[in-house]
Amino acid sequence: MELQKINVKVFTAEPKVPLTDFIDVFHGWIQATDGVYLDVADYSHMQAGPGIVLVADDANVSIDETDNRRGLLYSQKSKMSGSNLEKLSTVLRSALENCQRLEQEPALRGKLRFLGNQVEILVNDRLVAPNTGEAFEEIRPEIDFLARRLYSTTNFTLLRNQQDTRLRFNVTISTPLSFETKTLLNNLQAI
Amino acid sequence: MEKSLTWKEKIAEKMPAELAREIDIFEQQMELRKQGKIDEKVFAETRLRRGIYGQRYDNGQRHDGNRIQKLKLPADVIKGPDTLWDAPGMMRIKIPFGGLNPEQLEVLAELSEEYADGVSHVTTRQDIQYHFVHIDDTPSLMRRLAAVGITSREACGNVVRNVTACPLAGICRDETFDTTPYAKACSRFLLGHPDTQDFGRKFKIAFSGCQQHPCGLVTMHDMGAIAKTRVVDGKEKRGFALYVGGGLGSVPYKAKLFDEFLPEEELLPISQAISRVFARLGEKRNRARARVKFLIANLGIDEFRKLVLAERQKLANDPRWTAHLPSVNEQTEEPLKAGVSLNGGERPDGFDAWYATNTYKQKQPGYVAATVTLPLGDASADQLRALADIARRFVKDTIRTTVEQNILFRWISEADLPEFYRAIKAIGLGAPDAATIVDVTACPGTDTCKLGIASSRGLARELRYQLGEKSLQLDEAVKNLRIKVSGCFNSCGQHHIADIGFYGINRNVKGFQVPHFQVILGGKFHDNAGEYGVPIGAVPSKRIPEAVLSITEYYVRKRLKDERFQDFVRRIGKKEIKDLLEDLTKIPDHDVDRAYYSDWGDPREFTLADMGIGECAGEVVSQAEFTLAASERELFEAQLLLDAGRPRDAAKTAYASMVRAAQGLVKAQDPGISEDENQILAEFTSRFYETQLFWDKYAGGKFAEYMFKAKEFIGAGKAVDADRAVQLLQEAQLFIDAAHDCHNKLRVGVASAVKLDSIAQTSA
Ligand code: SF4
Numbered sequence: 001m002e003l004q005k006i007n008v009k010v011f012t013a014e015p016k017v018p019l020t021d022f023i024d025v026f027h028g029w030i031q032a033t034d035g036v037y038l039d040v041a042d043y044s045h046m047q048a049g050p051g052i053v054l055v056a057d058d059a060n061v062s063i064d065e066t067d068n069r070r071g072l073l074y075s076q077k078s079k080m081s082g083s084n085l086e087k088l089s090t091v092l093r094s095a096l097e098n099c100q101r102l103e104q105e106p107a108l109r110g111k112l113r114f115l116g117n118q119v120e121i122l123v124n125d126r127l128v129a130p131n132t133g134e135a136f137e138e139i140r141p142e143i144d145f146l147a148r149r150l151y152s153t154t155n156f157t158l159l160r161n162q163q164d165t166r167l168r169f170n171v172t173i174s175t176p177l178s179f180e181t182k183t184l185l186n187n188l189q190a191i
Numbered sequence: 192m193e194k195s196l197t198w199k200e201k202i203a204e205k206m207p208a209e210l211a212r213e214i215d216i217f218e219q220q221m222e223l224r225k226q227g228k229i230d231e232k233v234f235a236e237t238r239l240r241r242g243i244y245g246q247r248y249d250n251g252q253r254h255d256g257n258r259i260q261k262l263k264l265p266a267d268v269i270k271g272p273d274t275l276w277d278a279p280g281m282m283r284i285k286i287p288f289g290g291l292n293p294e295q296l297e298v299l300a301e302l303s304e305e306y307a308d309g310v311s312h313v314t315t316r317q318d319i320q321y322h323f324v325h326i327d328d329t330p331s332l333m334r335r336l337a338a339v340g341i342t343s344r345e346a347c348g349n350v351v352r353n354v355t356a357c358p359l360a361g362i363c364r365d366e367t368f369d370t371t372p373y374a375k376a377c378s379r380f381l382l383g384h385p386d387t388q389d390f391g392r393k394f395k396i397a398f399s400g401c402q403q404h405p406c407g408l409v410t411m412h413d414m415g416a417i418a419k420t421r422v423v424d425g426k427e428k429r430g431f432a433l434y435v436g437g438g439l440g441s442v443p444y445k446a447k448l449f450d451e452f453l454p455e456e457e458l459l460p461i462s463q464a465i466s467r468v469f470a471r472l473g474e475k476r477n478r479a480r481a482r483v484k485f486l487i488a489n490l491g492i493d494e495f496r497k498l499v500l501a502e503r504q505k506l507a508n509d510p511r512w513t514a515h516l517p518s519v520n521e522q523t524e525e526p527l528k529a530g531v532s533l534n535g536g537e538r539p540d541g542f543d544a545w546y547a548t549n550t551y552k553q554k555q556p557g558y559v560a561a562t563v564t565l566p567l568g569d570a571s572a573d574q575l576r577a578l579a580d581i582a583r584r585f586v587k588d589t590i591r592t593t594v595e596q597n598i599l600f601r602w603i604s605e606a607d608l609p610e611f612y613r614a615i616k617a618i619g620l621g622a623p624d625a626a627t628i629v630d631v632t633a634c635p636g637t638d639t640c641k642l643g644i645a646s647s648r649g650l651a652r653e654l655r656y657q658l659g660e661k662s663l664q665l666d667e668a669v670k671n672l673r674i675k676v677s678g679c680f681n682s683c684g685q686h687h688i689a690d691i692g693f694y695g696i697n698r699n700v701k702g703f704q705v706p707h708f709q710v711i712l713g714g715k716f717h718d719n720a721g722e723y724g725v726p727i728g729a730v731p732s733k734r735i736p737e738a739v740l741s742i743t744e745y746y747v748r749k750r751l752k753d754e755r756f757q758d759f760v761r762r763i764g765k766k767e768i769k770d771l772l773e774d775l776t777k778i779p780d781h782d783v784d785r786a787y788y789s790d791w792g793d794p795r796e797f798t799l800a801d802m803g804i805g806e807c808a809g810e811v812v813s814q815a816e817f818t819l820a821a822s823e824r825e826l827f828e829a830q831l832l833l834d835a836g837r838p839r840d841a842a843k844t845a846y847a848s849m850v851r852a853a854q855g856l857v858k859a860q861d862p863g864i865s866e867d868e869n870q871i872l873a874e875f876t877s878r879f880y881e882t883q884l885f886w887d888k889y890a891g892g893k894f895a896e897y898m899f900k901a902k903e904f905i906g907a908g909k910a911v912d913a914d915r916a917v918q919l920l921q922e923a924q925l926f927i928d929a930a931h932d933c934h935n936k937l938r939v940g941v942a943s944a945v946k947l948d949s950i951a952q953t954s955a
Contacts, residue, residue, distance in 0.1 A: 005305070024794045031255045035263040038248055038279065041308055041323070041638065042792045045566040045652045047619025048573060050309040055323055057264055057277060060308070066573060077325075124305055127198060166297055166576055168304060 001138050003084045004076075005124040007168075008095035009064060010181075011071040013113040019044045019051055019070075022063045025105050026054040059091075061098050072099050072114065075124060085142040088121065092146065093188050095119075100181045116179035119150070120172045129169035136160050136171065147173045150187050198331040205338035213344065214337065217241050218330040219824050219831075225268050225276070228827075233820045235271025236812040240350055242283040242343030243329055245271065245806045246322060246639050249278035256795030270326055273804065279323040281639060282307070283346035284336060287378040288356035288371055288398070289317035289599075292588035293579035295339045300575035306332050311575055313568040313596045315632060315685050316395070317355045318346060322639045345382060347806070349390045349481075351466070354378035356398040357406030358591040358599040361524060362553040362560055366400030367418035368429060370407075371523055373458060374398040376515035380459050381466065389470040389814050389862060391481035395438070396462070399719050402432070408594060409719040410446045411437045411688060413483045414465060417719065421452050429455045429519075435465065435495070436487035439682035443723045444484040447492040449499075455519070457503075459512040464502040468495070470862075524602060527587040530557020531606035542612050544623040550608065553601070559608060560601045562625035563615050566655060567633055567648055568596030570620075577618045585611050594685075596632055597625060628665065628672045628743075629658045632685065636678025636695060637790065641803035643678035645695025645706040645732050649791025651676050657736050669743040672756055673716050676708070687723040688714040690756045691739060696729055697799055703781050706732040706790045706797045712742070712768060713760030722757060727768050733787045734775045745771055814862055815934060818855030822848045822927050829920055838916035845916070845923040846905050849898040852930035856885070859937055872902070885933050894929040897922035 023040055030037045041053040051070070053062040057078065064073035074095035080087045099114045121143060123129035129139070140158065147156045156175040161167055203211070217237070224234040250273045251262050268276035284299075291299075299319055303311045306328045307321035314320050324332070333343055345351060354374050361369035377396060381387050387394070397415045399407025409415030416431035433453045437446025453461060465483075472490075474481040487495045551560045563578065570578070582590055582600065589601040603611055615621045624630045631654050634640065636647030654674060662670065677684035677694040686692030692711035697704055707729040714724030730738045745768075750759050760768065778787040789797055825848035833841035850868055853875040857864045860878055864871060879885035880895045887894060901919055911919075 020792070023792060027256065027794050030253075030260070031257060035253075035260045038253065038262055038264075039323075040793075042649070042652070043310060043569065043571075044792075045655065046310070046569055046571055046574075049569070049571040053308050055279065055308070057262075057279075066571070126301060126305065127196070127201065164576070166301070 001084070001129060001135065003087055003123060003139070004079055004128055006080075006087055006091040007073060007075045007122040007124050008092050009066075009071045009073045009120040009122070010095055010099050011069055011115050011118050011120075013115055015070045016111045017108060019063060019065070021107065022052040025102065025107060026052060026061075028105075029054065029101075059094065071120075072102065074098055083142075084139065085145060088142055088146050089149075089188060092119065092121075092150070093185065096181055096185050096188070100185065103181060114181050116181060116184055117177060118172060118174045120170060123169040126168060131160070131162070131165050131167050131169045133160075133162065135169055139169075139171075143171055143173070150184055151175045151177075151179070152187055198334050202334060202338040206334060207337060207340070210337035210342055210344075211334070214330055214333045216824060217333070219827050220820070221326065221330070223820075223823055223827055224270065228823050229820050230816070231269055231271055233812050233816050235274065235806070236348055237817075237820065238270060238326070238329075239348035239806060240345055241329070241333065242285070242346030243270075243324075243326060244281040244283055244347050245274050245641055245803070246278070246280045247637070247641050247643065247801060247803065249274045249280060249641070250803050251275045251278065254795065254798050254800040259800060271806070276326060279325060281635075282321045282324045282329060282332065282343065283314070284319045284321075284341060284343045285346045285353045285378075286317050286319055286341070286592055287354050288360065288374040289358055289592035290371070290375075291590045291592065291598075293582040293590070295341060296575045296579040296582070296590070298335055298339045298341075300572035300579075302332050302335060303575075304572045309572055310569050311572075312635075313565055313570070313592045313598065315594050315596060315634065315683060316353050317358075317592045317594060318353050319592070320635075322635075342382075345387075347393075349392050351381045351384075351387050351394045351396060354381075354396045354398070355407070355412075355594060357400050357404070358593045359406055359551065359560060359601075360398070360400050362551075362555060362558070362601050363400050363404075363406075364552070364554045365404060366554075367420055368400065369519075369523070370398040370400050370416070370418050372515055372519040373416070373431075373455070376511075377459060377462060380511050381462060384463070384466070386463055386466045386470060388817070390466075391473045391475040392478060392483075394466070394469065394483060403718055405688075405716040405719060406594075407719055408685075408688065408716075409434055409437075411439055411443070411685070411720040412446060413438060414462065415446055415719070416453075416458065419452055431455070431458060433458075433461065436484040436492070437720075438482050438484045439685060439687050440482070441680040441682070443682070443687045444488065445723070446484075447487060449492065449496055455516060456513050460503055460506055460509070461499065463506060463509075464499045467502050468498050472498070524589045525587065526555075526558060526589075526602040526604070527585065528604040528607065530555060531604050532557050533559075533605040533608055536606065536609055539609055539613055539616075541616065541621065541623065542609055545612055545616075545621060546608065548623045548627055549625040552605075555602075557605055558601075559603050559605045560599055561603055561608065561611060561615075562593070563598045563600065563620045564622050564625050564630050565597055565620065566622075567631075567651055570598070574618050574620060577614075578620075581611065581614045584614070595626070595630060597630070622659070624659065624662065626673070627662070627670050628674055628691075629655055629662050631655050631658075631674045631676060632689070633676040634678055634683035636676070636684075637793070637801070640678055640683075641806070642681060643695065644697055644799065644802065645678055645708060646790040646793055647676040647678040647684055647693075647695060649793060650693065650708065650732060650735055653736060653791050654739060658739070665743075666747045668750065668756075669747060672743070674739070675714075680709075685720075686711050686714070688716050688720040689724065690714065690716070691742065692724050693735060695732075697797075698729055698731075700731075700778060700788075701780065703788050704797050704799065705778065705788055708732055708735050710735075710738060710742075710772065713757045715757050725760060725765055727765055728772060728776065730772055730775050731778050731787055732790055734778070738772055738775050741771060741775065742768065813859065815855045815859035818858050819852055819927070819930060819934060822852035822855060822930070825851055826920065826923050826927060829923065833913070833916050833920065838913045839911040841916045842901075842911045842919045843905055845919045846898070846901040849901060849923050849926045852927045853879075853898065856930055856933055856937075859934060872898075879933065884937075885929065887929060887932070894922075894926045897926050 356374040397412040434446035631651040633647040633651035637643035672690040675689035693708035710727040711724035715722035829844035
């Protein structure tokens with residue numbers, strides 16, 4: 001299986017920030033870069049929807065509300081090269097870097113915190129990776145390896161939502177302890 | 192694990208062959224465009240006819256509030272004039288009469304996740320739209336739709352768009368008869384029909400089961416049919432009151448009555464005849480006047496009718512005209528459960544309010560239709576999957592999208608309603624606001640549309656929020672008003688037919704651009720969009736919610752007993768309402784409060800710099816140009832056959848590509864040229880070869896002779912080796928190039944003739 005379109009969601013602590021506040025933040029990011037981001041899509045009127053999406057050609061960044069659980073979703077869109085492990089760790093790192101950038105935003109400082117104890121990996125391509133046990137077993141070693149690095153010596157679990165095979169391939173890595181975004185990024189550097 | 196399969200391979204068995212072939216052809220056209228072998232305008236209209244639309248910023252630049260940024264997108268390939276290949280676009284998917292089943296909902300959900308931004312958007316014409324789609328993903332997207340019987344063909348472009356119909360058709364207590372089978376037949380018959388391929392502009396059709404209700408919005412369509420019956424020789428006969436030439440846009444036109452009773456068997460032939468007259472006489476150069484409404488206004492309805500009836504007489508009988516008629520009386524839908532009335536069972540919290548606004552008792556006893564309101568027409572993938580489950584649990588496959596951007600579930604056993612309500616409430620779609628002032632309709636506006644001036648969705652979101660908070664205290668007369676918002680005068684949000692309508696404009700306030708909305712009051716949604724609203728004046732975007740409150744409060748205070756909003760607006764007059772809004776037209780200076788100088792949900796300083804050239808009008812591409820582009824594609828296919836080690840098939844296809852190019856040239860002079868090879872060759876020979884129009888300055892008639900020789904060679908049935916096939920392919924390329932040259936020469940000739948003509952007219 002050659003993974004593409006990998007998505008990573010990092011959950012936030014209790015939402016204190018109104019969802020629409022991220023619109024201004026993302027527009028600020030657009031101004032601070034030069035043509036990387038294409039647009040901001042506002043879906044704040046939807047329940048448990050895609051939230052606020054910062055659209056780019058390469059990868060979208062969004063404050064996603066799926067399942068009524070807010071988190072930063074990093075959605076890789078353009079084709080990646082390298083091994084599956086390399087791709088997974090690159091996307092995970094990008095997601096965490098965006099979390100860190102949000103935490104450091106002056107408008108959000110002190111109001112936004114990522115939990116760090118749970119990360120969801122999705123593959124947004126049902127052809128490459130259907131949500132089946134077989135696909136899970138095939139990719140499990142890489143995810144396992146990644147999770148070991150991410151959470152260092154802490155125990156973790158890998159859980160796939162297998163209730164609904166219509167969903168995209170998904171695995172949630174969970175650990176009982178809380179981790180700072182910075183620590184997770186440091187841990188990932190070992191890969 | 193099936194890891195090496197493509198979608199094309201994986202679902203090959205599930206796709207109807209014709210749809211599969213069309214998508215293959217489109218994929219080849221994409222490849223040719225990337226190679227620069229299809230003209231950008233021809234490709235733009237080609238992709239529009241596949242439902243692939245441009246989107247804001249696809250020219251590769253965007254104003255960030257301070258300056259224009261050049262977007263980091265490859266700029267070497269374009270998919271239309273000033274439209275970058277890699278820029279995300281919009282994909283419109285046709286849902287004839289809004290009919291959907293659970294399997295289709297599931298696929299729509301999957302595609303929105305994988306190819307768009309996770310949202311399926313219901314449009315004001317019962318379509319589904321995705322945004323932020325990469326064109327390279329569209330063939331797979333279309334194949335997956337085709338596998339569940341959906342096509343995006345002719346969802347955009349200068350063709351017959353989605354055929355809409357009342358979502359209550361078949362279950363309505365007031366309908367004359369169910370128009371569903373007719374809408375379906377009309378949609379199928381006109382899709383890809385040769386007589387609908389050469390319009391100067393789009394053509395919209397709607398069906399309605401009755402005159403008095405709004406559902407079909409017949410009078411704002413290019414062609415609209417209202418169900419009628421008549422007793423002839425003691426027998427009830429079905430037919431339609433047929434209207435033509437309606438349309439919104441910047442100047443709304445009400446459709447005119449073409450025939451007060453068109454017998455059912457004449458519906459399709461007359462549609463075909465109308466299409467032929469529109470294609471022949473409709474404006475092609477000036478898009479702003481190219482809709483059929485202008486043609487009818489110019490000719491007068493009587494002359495138009497005369498021309499159409501004359502055209503009808505010329506049509507050769509087509510069995511498809513009446514093929515659907517034997518089964519129109521059969522009920523097309525089956526309920527999942529027996530109809531049991533709602534009596535005494537437990538009612539969940541909020542149920543009564545929802546029941547009052549969102550349900551409709553069907554004519555079939557014990558059954559109810561329920562509207563699931565989608566905020567701004569948007570549904571997430573999870574919501575669509577859940578709705579598919581809900582459909583399987585309560586109604587099987589009787590789901591329809593509505594022009595009010597909602598989803599209607601039909602055939603719910605009334606006793607199931609409390610459970611149904613619980614299920615939709617659990618996914619955030621249980622709001623009690625269908626057909627109320629809270630359920631605001633909006634076009635995409637500046638969110639994604641290249642022509643958007645102001646944020647229609649931003650305003651609609653804000654109004655939903657503010658009015659939703661107050662909804663319980665709103666006077667009953669106000670609660671039932673409709674608000675519709677368009678991002679510009681083009682009226683995709685249908686503001687003309689709302690009680691309270693808005694469209695986006697720009698106003699300069701002390702040197703700053705300020706988003707405004709023009710207020711249009713008193714449009715009539717009822718009577719099939721019976722009346723258009725009156726423009727009152729412009730109000731700054733950020734003050735529109737206050738304007739809505741002011742207008743509605745005034746209405747409650749000043750209305751006569753039971754006076755409807757439309758009558759109230761006309762009675763008190765424009766001046767009084769304008770005076771009422773006068774204070775709201777003012778805003779603080781820029782240095783006092785900058786909030787007024789940006790739009791809803793968009794903190795950037797307001798600017799028009801992001802507006803682009805819209806694609807609503809499509810590209811006016813002649814049939815000759817389309818046919819020449821098709822010849823290129825056939826030649827490309829010949830190359831693929833050669834690469835696959837099939838030289839004989841490659842040679843035959845290369846020859847066919849030359850005939851196609853010849854047909855393209857003939858079409859420029861005779862649009863009715865048939866598909867018959869011999870006739871094409873005869874016409875080509877007499878019109879282009881013998882007259883030397885096709886001759887090259889240096890090569891003379893050599894390129895035409897390639898085709899004549901190829902015909903002989905193929906006809907002789909000789910063996911074809913790879914070398915001979917390569918030679919034939921090269922000759923075909925030269926022939927097609929020469930055909931393009933010839934067509935260009937003809938065009939230049941026509942253009943200069945027209946120019947001379949206009950100079951003559953001006954000086955006359
Ligand atoms: S009304 Fe204007 S802004 Fe809205 S979709 Fe149509 S063209 Fe775009």
